[in-house]
Amino acid sequence: MATPAPREPSLFAGVEPLEVFVDLLSEIESGATTAEFYHRICEAICRLTTMRRAAIFLYDAGRMRVRAVGTHGISFARLAKLRPTLEDAPIAQRALAEDRVILVEADMIERELPPDYAKLLGITSLVCTPLAAAGHQYGVIVADRGEGEFELGDGERHLMWTLGKTAALAATARMATRQQERTRRLGERIDLAREIHERVMQRLFGVSLVLSAQQPLTDEQRERCREEMTGALADLRSALERPLAPVAYETGTTLRAEIARLTRETGLPIVLSWPADVEVPRKLEGLTQSILAEAVRNVRKHATPMRVDVCVKRDEDTFELIVRNDGVTGSRPGGGMGLRLGAFEALQHGGFVEFGADKSVEPHGWRVRLVVPLEGALDA
Numbered sequence: 544m545a546t547p548a549p550r551e552p553s554l555f556a557g558v559e560p561l562e563v564f565v566d567l568l569s570e571i572e573s574g575a576t577t578a579e580f581y582h583r584i585c586e587a588i589c590r591l592t593t594m595r596r597a598a599i600f601l602y603d604a605g606r607m608r609v610r611a612v613g614t615h616g617i618s619f620a621r622l623a624k625l626r627p628t629l630e631d632a633p634i635a636q637r638a639l640a641e642d643r644v645i646l647v648e649a650d651m652i653e654r655e656l657p658p659d660y661a662k663l664l665g666i667t668s669l670v671c672t673p674l675a676a677a678g679h680q681y682g683v684i685v686a687d688r689g690e691g692e693f694e695l696g697d698g699e700r701h702l703m704w705t706l707g708k709t710a711a712l713a714a715t716a717r718m719a720t721r722q723q724e725r726t727r728r729l730g731e732r733i734d735l736a737r738e739i740h741e742r743v744m745q746r747l748f749g750v751s752l753v754l755s756a757q758q759p760l761t762d763e764q765r766e767r768c769r770e771e772m773t774g775a776l777a778d779l780r781s782a783l784e785r786p787l788a789p790v791a792y793e794t795g796t797t798l799r800a801e802i803a804r805l806t807r808e809t810g811l812p813i814v815l816s817w818p819a820d821v822e823v824p825r826k827l828e829g830l831t832q833s834i835l836a837e838a839v840r841n842v843r844k845h846a847t848p849m850r851v852d853v854c855v856k857r858d859e860d861t862f863e864l865i866v867r868n869d870g871v872t873g874s875r876p877g878g879g880m881g882l883r884l885g886a887f888e889a890l891q892h893g894g895f896v897e898f899g900a901d902k903s904v905e906p907h908g909w910r911v912r913l914v915v916p917l918e919g920a921l922d923a
């Protein structure tokens with residue numbers, strides 16, 4: 544195939560690429576699929592440079608694989624079928640290690656690329672551009688002018704390098720947006736699970752206790768079970784509708800107020816230890832309140848305590864909430880959801896929840912402990 548006369552990148556090439564990529568960035572939150580996004584970057588590269596075909600390969604560190612994620616001017620389906628590793632492609636390794644654009648002469652292509660690729664691309668010079676920014680190496684952009692040999696001027700080499708940086712930034716921004724979206728969805732699912740757990744499961748638990756009694760049910764018990772089941776159904780319905788409405792993340796109360804309220808309302812022998820100079824970081828209010836609520840619910844469900852200790856602590860690096868009780872009554876560990884949901888929620892703040900028998904409390908102690916690192920939570 545004859546190589547078309549190259550268009551020299553214009554003097555204003557520095558501005559146009561920026562515009563094109565600003566366009567791309569503004570679409571990051573739109574619903575374009577990953578492939579569409581990378582196809583568009585390849586297309587932009589071909590539009591802004593003398594290249595006719597371009598493909599983006601990303602390195603997937605988890606699977607230690609390289610895969611084609613977008614192309615322009617060459618069949619994506621065919622490229623995506625190939626399964627290269629970074630070791631197969633010394634040119635990509637070199638471009639990334641040296642952070643520079645590398646031109647492979649046509650007669651070297653078989654040595655620099657895996658054989659499948661060389662066959663698919665034909666005899667061609669090839670430009671390999673690192674896709675790396677801010678210390679992250681994502682992959683490479685491979686581009687050429689269609690089959691045939693060509694040279695690469697300094698201007699265009701620099702332009703390719705800049706495009707590689709800009710594309711890497713666009714990719715970073717896109718990944719960050721996706722990650723945020725996933726975190727938000729996970730948060731919503733935890734809210735939903737918690738709501739079902741706190742309302743529906745507690746009702747069903749009550750019903751199952753009544754039903755597992757040995758004696759026949761009285762009319763009153765039967766009526767109570769019916770009411771609880773109806774209540775559980777209504778709770779389920781409202782919980783399922785909830786994610787469609789905006790979610791209120793603020794609880795509208797504080798850990799301190801919740802401890803006071805629960806002490807009052809449950810009549811549990813709660814003993815509070817909370818040093819005067821310790822405050823709950825605002826970001827952790829919701830988390831601490833939900834762990835407290837679950838711990839107290841558990842005390843009522845699984846113990847008949849003489850004493851329940853609630854401790855709030857904070858040092859330079861961590862915030863802690865501990866709830867301890869004695870008087871554990873035949874608990875059957877393993878089945879529950881409440882503490883696991885709490886642990887999930889803690890994870891979202893970089894913290895953890897530990898729980899289990901507490902030998903330091905006699906008789907039959909139990910402990911739940913929430914620990915959250917304070918970095919970043921301090922100024923919340």
Ligand SMILES: Nc1ncnc2c1ncn2[C@@H]1O[C@H](COP(=O)(O)OP(=O)(O)O)[C@@H](O)[C@H]1O
Binds near residue numbers: 837838844877879882
């Ligand atoms: N305060 C407690 N005293 C005794 N056992 C407890 C206490 N809290 C939790 N447990 C045990 O840990 C298990 C897990 O708790 P959780 O995840 O809240 O589930 P659930 O309360 O729904 O059973 C409980 O089933 C119970 O066996």
Ligand SMILES: [Mg+2]
Binds near residue numbers: 841882
């Ligand atoms: Mg529970």
